[in-house]
Amino acid sequence: MTNVIPGYPVPVGADDSKYPYGSAAVVNNWAHKSGLLEVQRFLKQIHDWMGHPDKVTAIARSWSPEASTLILGGREGILSAREDVRAYWEGSAFAAFSAYTDHVLKVVDDTYAVMAGMSDLSLKLCETITKTYQAGISFIGSCAQALLDAAGTLAQQWKNLWGGVCExxxxxxxxxxxxxxxxxxxxxxxxxxxxxxxxxxxxxxxxLRVPDPLPTSVGETGNWQPRKVG
Structure with a gap:
């Protein structure tokens, strides 16, 4: 359902603080009198620009920090595990294990980069939606004020006698x-x-790739040498 204020339909319960229905009515009314129906289409377009930035922001946060934090936590765990092993072992098995760890970390970093990129892109989209909408409603307000000023001029009062519109x-x-x-x-x-x-x-x-299997040499106990202390 809609209420109708002069020149523009307003949904029941609509929040005028989010969309300037009063100013839109002024613009729409004079657009109709002037025969510039394209203006009415632009008013609707601005209204539709608002979209759902809150949902876009939620999507961005689901990528980062929510999901990406888990990735970073896993990365820190891998590094910590390697350092723990390094403290007690060396030899060819450890060298293979360390190289494999670098491989896994590369996969983790690549995955994190994609997640962070998706989050950044979503946030930029949200910012664009908000700024565009704010600019649009600013244009409506400025136009409405200019129309009200023009409507009070002698030129328009004269035009009113003949149903016309001034320059x-x-x-x-x-x-x-x-x-x-x-x-x-x-x-x-x-x-x-x-x-x-x-x-x-x-x-x-x-x-993105799944990490390669752990080298078989890592599982051979003879390839692990206790690290000498001192």
Missing amino acids: AIFQALSDFVGAVTTLANEIRHNMTEYSRAAVELERKAAE
Whole structure:
């Protein structure tokens, strides 16, 4: 259901602090009087830009720090285990074990890099969504104020007698269309860059590998030599 304020439908229970329905009504009303129906489409577009940044942020956090913290914890555990073994053993088996540890750590680091990259990309997307929406509602507010100022001029009062619209009204709406169009183009550019980054992350994720099996030499007890103390 919707309530209708002059020039713009408002969902029942809508929060005017999140979307400026009053200002949108002013812009929409004068757009209708001016025959610039494209403005109405831009108003809806700005409303839709808000999306769900909270959900995007939650996704970003699920990659890092939540999942990536587990990876880093495992990495520290591997390093600690190697140092513990180093304190008591040496020989060819330890050398193979140490080299294998480096291999596993490389796999862990590559996995962490993908997780952190996904988190960073999601946070950038969230930031873009928020900034874009804030810019859009700012444009609505500025346009509404310009329209209210123009509506009070003698030029518009004269036009009111004939059902017309003065030049200042057209200019305010034109400025609004220009600003939103520029913003929309910036969004497309950003989304293209994000898409490229996502494809690169997808490629890196596809290249992730499971660690190779532990060298058989590590399991041969004769290859382990107690480390001399002193």
